[in-house]
Amino acid sequence: MDVVVTEVAARTRFEARVGEALAGHLEYARLGGKILLTHTEVEPAFEGQGVGGELARAALDSARVNGLIVRPLCPFVAGWVRRHPDYVELVDPVDRMRVMAAAKVD
Numbered sequence: 038m039d040v041v042v043t044e045v046a047a048r049t050r051f052e053a054r055v056g057e058a059l060a061g062h063l064e065y066a067r068l069g070g071k072i073l074l075t076h077t078e079v080e081p082a083f084e085g086q087g088v089g090g091e092l093a094r095a096a097l098d099s100a101r102v103n104g105l106i107v108r109p110l111c112p113f114v115a116g117w118v119r120r121h122p123d124y125v126e127l128v129d130p131v132d133r134m135r136v137m138a139a140a141k142v143d
């Protein structure tokens with residue numbers, strides 16, 4: 038499935054589209070040099086097909102490019118980071134214990 042993720046800064050979120058359809062979004066907030074990833078939601082018709090993962094990857098890649106420290110407050114993103122250790126270095130040290138503990142719930 039072709040998932041295209043774009044940042045929509047006016048809505049402080051990343052949006053995932055499959056063709057014309059809005060398949061999901063990831064909400065964030067900016068605080069100084071940090072980005073708080075607060076909530077991920079995928080439309081029921083698109084769940085379980087990698088859309089959430091593409092949103093998480095796009096938001097984290099953007100944070101890396103922009104030199105931002107990531108606070109993965111959304112439990113889905115925390116679990117995704119734990120499964121993709123290349124991204125752990127982006128995570129605010131205060132959140133790292135919680136991210137690694139996400140292994141126990143997903």
Ligand SMILES: CC(C)(COP(=O)(O)OP(=O)(O)OC[C@H]1O[C@@H](n2cnc3c(N)ncnc32)[C@H](O)[C@@H]1OP(=O)(O)O)[C@@H](O)C(=O)NCCC(=O)NCCS
Pocket residue numbers: 075076077078079080083084085086087088089090091111112113114116117120143
């Ligand atoms: C959670 C949600 C965003 C996942 O999106 P998705 O597109 O179905 O996810 P993907 O297909 O990319 O990834 C599925 C993976 O996420 C994991 N996952 C699913 N729901 C999860 C959750 N609530 N928390 C952590 N991990 C979750 C699955 O175990 C799966 O892992 P795997 O890749 O190791 O098999 C989506 O199901 C959703 O919108 N749920 C309702 C809202 C919600 O609970 N949001 C999360 C809290 S902010």
